[in-house]
Amino acid sequence: xxxxxxxxxxxxxxxxxxxxxxxxxxxxxxxxxxxxxxxxxxxxxxxxxxxxxxxxxxxxxxxxxxxxxxxxxxxxxxxxxxxxxxxxxxxxxxxxxxxxxxxxxxxxxxxxxxxxxxxxxxxxxxxxxxxxxxxxxxxxxxxxxxxxxxxxxxxxxxxxxxxxxxxxxxxxxxxxxxxxxxxxxxxxxxxxxxxxxxxxxxxxxxxxxxxxxxxxxxxxxxxxxxxxxxxxxxxxxxxxxxxxxxxxxxxxxxxxxxxxxxxx
Amino acid sequence: xxxxxxxxxxxxxxxxxxxxxxxxxxxxxxxxxxxxxxxxxxxxxxxxxxxxxxxxxxxxxxxxxxxxxxxxxxxxxxxxxxxxxxxxxxxxxxxxxxx
Numbered sequence: 001x002x003x004x005x006x007x008x009x010x011x012x013x014x015x016x017x018x019x020x021x022x023x024x025x026x027x028x029x030x031x032x033x034x035x036x037x038x039x040x041x042x043x044x045x046x047x048x049x050x051x052x053x054x055x056x057x058x059x060x061x062x063x064x065x066x067x068x069x070x071x072x073x074x075x076x077x078x079x080x081x082x083x084x085x086x087x088x089x090x091x092x093x094x095x096x097x098x099x100x101x102x103x104x105x106x107x108x109x110x111x112x113x114x115x116x117x118x119x120x121x122x123x124x125x126x127x128x129x130x131x132x133x134x135x136x137x138x139x140x141x142x143x144x145x146x147x148x149x150x151x152x153x154x155x156x157x158x159x160x161x162x163x164x165x166x167x168x169x170x171x172x173x174x175x176x177x178x179x180x181x182x183x184x185x186x187x188x189x190x191x192x193x194x195x196x197x198x199x200x201x202x203x204x205x206x207x208x209x210x211x212x213x214x215x216x217x218x219x220x221x222x223x224x225x226x227x228x229x230x231x232x233x234x235x236x237x238x239x240x241x242x243x244x245x246x247x248x249x250x251x252x253x254x255x256x257x258x259x260x261x262x263x264x
Numbered sequence: 265x266x267x268x269x270x271x272x273x274x275x276x277x278x279x280x281x282x283x284x285x286x287x288x289x290x291x292x293x294x295x296x297x298x299x300x301x302x303x304x305x306x307x308x309x310x311x312x313x314x315x316x317x318x319x320x321x322x323x324x325x326x327x328x329x330x331x332x333x334x335x336x337x338x339x340x341x342x343x344x345x346x347x348x349x350x351x352x353x354x355x356x357x358x359x360x361x362x363x
Contacts, residue, residue, distance in 0.1 A: 075341075
């Protein structure tokens with residue numbers, strides 16, 4: 001019964017992720033921790049598997065539109081993977097309350113940032129040309145040291161909380177590295193798989209990925225993101241985004257309550 | 265470098281990711297289905313294989329890109345990919361037990 005529930009949960013996380021661009025890991029980790037009684041570290045490790053699934057499914061679509069800069073992505077991955085692997089290792093020494101507190105803070109921050117931007121999380125995809133490819137203006141990435149430093153931070157955040165780090169990488173590539181937004185989004189998505197894998201391998205070796213939860217979640221996420229990618233052009237995402245923001249506030253509040261109850 | 269578009273390169277890497285995602289999905293689904301009919305550790309072992317396949321997919325993606333860069337004699341990005349591969353292997357090589 002729990003398995004069916006997990007498939008359904010993964011399905012909605014994948015669907016919402018594909019519709020809004022808000023990664024499934026952000027929702028799955030607190031739900032696993034709060035409603036399935038899984039310690040937060042295992043919840044993070046388990047939802048990392050769903051994050052890799054989403055990245056593999058969605059970046060294969062971006063790659064076929066030729067909007068991913070593989071060379072730039074690979075270069076920045078040196079930093080994200082290193083940050084993720086090292087931080088995933090250090091998380092083993094974190095105490096559970098600190099981790100829950102950090103996650104709640106991250107949820108609140110993300111939800112407020114989305115509200116501040118008026119519910120916009122992702123840019124619209126420009127119409128593809130007749131041959132199915134997308135027109136991209138010529139560009140030359142700049143300021144690699146800054147990009148690498150930001151990627152290291154994004155990677156560390158990913159290893160710490162099991163999230164993709166897109167909200168850091170996309171603006172850095174777009175604003176500071178002179179990369180078109182469309183390419184920045186696709187490349188960030190492309191990098192998430194490797195970044196999440198770098199930390200997931202460490203989590204797995206430590207026994208922090210619960211296979212009996214990860215497998216049904218990933219099955220659901222895969223189906224949900226396939227459907228979401230098809231529905232995306234036809235759905236009014238703003239309503240969905242505000243719904244998600246509500247869920248994020250609810251989860252953050254419950255995490256804080258859970259934390260306070262644990263401390264009493 | 266970056267304005268260079270190589271459709272064949274993109275397509276190969278996309279295929280790796282797609283095959284990885286689809287095969288993991290079917291292996292995990294098989295594990296879940298087996299759980300309905302079989303008692304004992306076998307269903308969980310099938311699910312574990314699916315999870316490990318998912319963790320391996322990004323590693324294979326880097327390996328394939330590394331190979332393609334070297335094949336194109338693009339040494340710089342070949343070595344960068346190799347570096348990413350080494351970092352991914354850190355977690356595999358160093359035993360990180362329960363703290």
